[in-house]
Amino acid sequence: MKVQLLEICHARSGDKGDAANVGLIARDERFYTLIKKEITAAKVKKHFKGICLGKVERYELPNLWALNFLLHNTLGGGGTVSLKQDAQGKTLAAAILRMEVNVPPAVLRKTTQKQKSLKRVVKKKSK
Amino acid sequence: MKERIRIASGQGFWGDLPSAPIDQVRLANDKSPIDYMMMDYLAEVTMSIMQKQKLRDPKAGYAKDLVEVIDTILPDIVNKNIKVITNGGGVNPEACRDAIFAAARKKGIKIKVGIVLEDNILDSIDSLLASGHPLKNMETGESLKNVRSRVLSANVYFGAAPIVEALRQGAQIVITGRTTDTGLTLAPMIHEFGWSPNDWDKMAAGTVAGHILECGAQSSGGNFSADWKKVKDFTNIGFPIAEAFPNGEFIITKHPKTGGIVSRASVAEQLLYEIGDPREYITPDCVADFTSIQLEDLGRDRVKVFGIKGRPATEFFKVSMSYNDGYSAQGTLTYTWPDAMEKAKLSDKILRGRLKKAECTFEEMRTEFLGFNSCHGSLTPTKESDVEEVVVKFAVRGQDKNSIIEFGKNIAPLILTGPPSVTGFAGGRPKPSDVVAYWPALLKKTAVTPRVIVEEA
Incomplete structure (x- = not known):
């Protein structure tokens, strides 16, 4: 079942020079296993086509159910020089949540039974 | 040794919510005490703005808002014995201290203020270059020669050590220049718990606490992407408080009846903010491993943070320079x-x-x-x-x-x-x-020594 990362993750982003860091956090440990497998550096690089002009590095933080992506050459020269509206990459956290991922129905069901916060996903899928 | 200290975050950047530090102090009581309040005022570009202000007026070059805040909270921090640690001294901690002394005198309050100096290396760049410190751009490898004539400001990031010294000498307010944001939180832990600066796990624990506090409400419901619609009362959002223990564990919380939220998710989001390789969070105090951090949601806006591991600090200070471009x-x-x-x-x-x-x-x-x-x-x-x-x-x-x-x-x-x-x-x-533009560089720690002055007036 294809869902947007928005349904199973949250995120925060910021600047590190001309690179943006995008932290992607799964809402549940099962979802972490999934994004760890599915959300590769290559897929993120492809997603941010035209925004991230450099390489993408990926780091794993299983303790926080999170992946940290470093998007190089992304902020138009960095915080103080950049002419970009989002010179610090603050909205790239929302942008990564646009990505879609295949979630096996079983994973979705088991987790949603546990977590009320994911009601929205179930509702959407049962339509 | 204290069993527990509570450190409040009062300001996440220069221009952050003006009422935040005032509320942190005002709401402190026996049930929700505050021992320290840290306030971060400096970003990369801030130092160059302050340097320009100081060129025009030798008595300027620090965060003027800070003096207004201190003026407001002074009677409260004296009565409640809350110590304030801030890097709002910018490029002129002496003038900032003098302005605070003047405000205190008007109120008839005696106060001990400590300042940390020598982070400003603008006037010694050439002698540093001559003695073999290249100060090349640590990101691009470019030689400083290319921009030397256009440099506006140059500051070393000090860590917790000089703040610890100021606290040891009894300062109630510590004003620094370019100190790391995390050092402002780590310092009182070292001071109160008697931690050895070589106890890398403890240094890392205090550093992680600092990272969670340094952006103000960004760990207590602000800019919270997980469940922002469920965040209560943004209007009265509570800034975070770290309740720290001698074993390196701490709890992130906030004052009762304030807005916002402290949850596993809110703390995790802040932990992911502006980091690179999570195994190598480098500060002058240690190298913290963010993959070791364990979170436990205790409910009621309390999140326990524990298990943090650290490694020895590097032999370098980071230097932040700015230049006209x-x-x-x-x-x-x-x-x-x-x-x-x-x-x-x-x-x-x-x-x-x-x-x-x-x-x-x-x-x-x-x-x-x-x-x-x-x-x-x-x-x-x-x-x-x-x-x-x-x-x-x-x-x-x-x-x-x-x-x-x-x-x-x-x-x-x-x-x-x-x-x-x-x-x-x-x-x-x-x-x-x-x-x-911003020019990050590294400098051997042996090349510069912080100087601490504590005075009462």
Whole structure:
């Protein structure tokens, strides 16, 4: 079942020079296993086509159910020089949540039974 | 040794919520005590602004807001014995201290203030270069020679050590220049718990606590992407408080009855903020491993943070320099239905044509469509034809000031000489402002020694 990362993750982003860091956090440990497998550096690089002009590095933080992506050459020269509206990459956290991922129905069901916060996903899928 | 200390976050950047530090102190009581309040005022570009202010006025060059805050909270912090630690001294901690002494005198309050000096290496760059410290750009490897003549500010990031010394000498307020944000939180833990500076796990624990506090409410419900609709009472958002224990564990919480939320998710988001390799969070105090951090949601806005591992600090201080790199300007116009995007795009074409005719040269000209796709670019699924209103933002940057001035003169004319249903030009012609670029470097720790002065007045 294809869902947007928005349904199973949250995120925060910021600047590190001309690179943006995008932290992607799964809402549940099962979802972490999934994004760890599915959300590769290559897929993120492809997603941010035209925004991230450099390489993408990926780091794993299983303790926080999170992946940290470093998007190089992304902020138009960095915080103080950049002419970009989002010179610090603050909205790239929302942008990564646009990505879609295949979630096996079983994973979705088991987790949603546990977590009320994911009601929205179930509702959407049962339509 | 204390069994527990509570450190409040009062300010996450220069310009953060003005009521936050006042509320942290005002709401402190026996049930929700505060022992320390840390306030972060400095970003990379801040030092160059302060350096400019100091050039114009030798008594300026620090965060003036800080003095106003201290003036307001002074009676409370004395009565409740709350110590304040802040890097708001900027490039002039002495003047900042003197302003605080003056405010205290007016109130008839005696107070001990400590300052940390010697982080400002602007005047010793050449002697450092001569004695074999290259100060090359740590990101690009470029030689400092290329920008040396345009350097505006140069500061070493000190860690917790000089603050610990000021606390040891009994300072109630500690004012530093360029100290790491995390050092402001780690220092009171070292001081109160008697931690050895070589106990790397403890240094890392205090550093992680510092990272969670250093952006103010960003760990207590602000900018919270997980469940922002469920965040209660943004109006009265509570800034975070770290309740620290001698074993290196701590709990992140906030004052009762304030707005916001402290949860596993809110703390995790802040932990992911502006980090690179999570195994190598480098500060002057240690190298913290963010993959070791364990979180346990205790409920009722309390999250326990534990298990943190650290490694020895490196032999370098980070240096933050800023230098002049030309000029920039920006201006906006608003176009409406019908054909808002088509008109906005045409205005861009017209402007570029006119600037070319005027022989303007820029290093970069950027046009963005605010309200359409300025942030998410091609990821935006909205069709251009569906856009009912759009703000077009023109921005230029370059070394030739006259070109930037010419750009400013050519925005407003678009209203009467371009496509229709356009408005939103206010505030006069965009004027050139200085572009201040950032130069990060490393410096051997042996090359500079912090100096601590604690005085009572």
